[in-house]
Amino acid sequence: MTHVPQIKIPAVYMRGGTSKGVFFRLQDLPEAAQVPGEARDNFLLRVIGSPDPYAKHIDGMGGATSSTSKTVIVAPSSRPGHDVDYLFGQVAIDKPFVDWSGNCGNLSAAIGPYAIANGFIDPARIPDNGTVVVRIWQVNIGKTIVAHVPIADGQVQETGDFELDGVTFPAAEVQLEFMDPAAEEGEGGGAMFPTGNLVDDLEVPGVGMLKATLINAGIPTVFVNAADIGYTGTELQDAINGDPKALAMFETIRAYGAMRMGLIAHVEEAARRQHTPKVAFVAPPAAYTASSGKQVEAGDIDLLVRALSMGKLHHAMMGTAAVAIGTAAAIPGTLVSLAAGGRAHEAVRFGHPSGTLRVGAEARQEDGGWVVTKAVMSRSARVLMEGWVRVPGDAF
Structure with missing residues (x-):
């Protein structure tokens, strides 16, 4: 042989x-x-x-x-x-x-x-x-x-x-600048806000009607409010990843968000597109203990964000999703900016399961729409x- x-x-x-x-x-x-x-x-x-x-x-x-x-x-x-x-x-x-x-x-x-x-x-x-x-x-x-x-x-x-x-x-x-991070017309999923709205009503079978910000900046992302799906925004990985019903719910939200964004034509196609879009839930600042045992105080952050990647809650935050967070926070009226106090932010520090992260974005209104020239963050x-x-x- x-x-x-x-x-x-x-x-x-x-x-x-x-x-x-x-x-x-x-x-x-x-x-x-x-x-x-x-x-x-x-x-x-x-x-x-x-x-x-x-x-x-x-x-x-x-x-x-x-x-x-x-x-x-x-x-x-x-x-x-x-x-x-x-x-x-x-x-x-x-x-x-x-x-x-x-x-x-x-x-x-x-x-x-x-x-x-x-x-x-x-x-x-x-x-x-x-x-x-x-x-x-x-x-x-x-x-x-x-x-x-x-x-x-x-x-x-x-x-x-x-x-x-x-x-x-x-x-x-290592400082990173993500230049012109939003999608452009004609790209998959259309423009930065594929539906043309800062907030959409997203009908999700088995979940109901959810408020959602559907944004294509850094990576296509579906943002929903934590409170609307029964969470506080302070959850760590085990609270989500150990709950098969929760994971199934998030995948359903992701699939219907993907279809609404024009990334897929039929909901079944989401299974063959696992990396995008991401799904995340946001909440106003609150104190919590991070996975390392570090205490994060409400006054240390502008908002809470938890995001799922490849079907599981991420242990920290995906860099591309951080770009989406920074971009959405810079535009008043999105769920992200509303969770951060309702105004536009040139930079936000958000709480994630492992601690906090700061990300900034430069946004301006142009011809009735929003343009983001770059998002900035530091990594190593x-x-x-x-x-x-x-x-x-x-x-x-």
Whole structure:
């Protein structure tokens, strides 16, 4: 009996924000996986260890959560004025499926450091000490991200004293600017507010009529009020993820929100589009104890937000959803701005299960609509391991 040997592919395992994933240079991928399609998807599924009916990812690099079942492909940018193209693949845990429909805002923080360390940036641009500005073309959504990466002794600075709730240890701060984060007319889901409304009445079978803000900024997101679905906004993961009925309710809300946003034509299609849209619930400020045991006081935050990713409550907050939060908070009349006190905010600090996060956005009214020029937040990133990842040669 013959056995197919494993092949090895250069890879870097990195944390970016509150996520981590396996990073590849496009040219290092097996030839069949260098182009979109079944071979690429099968290769990345095998790298992560999906689909896994045990939901553990024992035989792969994944961590069996939405935050750790991630893959990234980086290439020299084909877009004028940009340094690298960044393609993100969210790998399903229990299904043979890679979702390419959106970005990962957390891993966006790792793209600049990765690009510098892996030869994508002209060495002449890298100071002995200072900052390198890396312009990233986010391929999934066709948007620009600008990363400000700290440099020490000619190398990417990874250690530092910047603390990010949801990440155990401090690290160096990477500032991110998500340029023109809202969807444009003609994109999937239409404009920033696909229905044209800041708040919609969303009929959800089995739940009822809900007030919802349907926004496409950073990532398509369905916001609802916590109180309308029986929550306070102070919930931690176990309160949601340990309740199958709650998870089913949120998936139904997400599916009907996706259809209302024009992202899918039929509600059944939501099962094949797990990464987008996100669903989140908001509430006015209240005190609670974060998952780390840290006490968050009502006076420390502008509002409470909890969000689900890939069918489960996120342990902190997705970076792209934070962009949606910051954008919606900057526009008076959305559920997010109403939860934050009813006025427009240039920046908000919101409470999530792991603590707090600050995000800002620049918004203005133009021709009767709203325009957001950029959203800004800080994350950190660190290389966890680098070398080769191995997969069976017949895996793709």
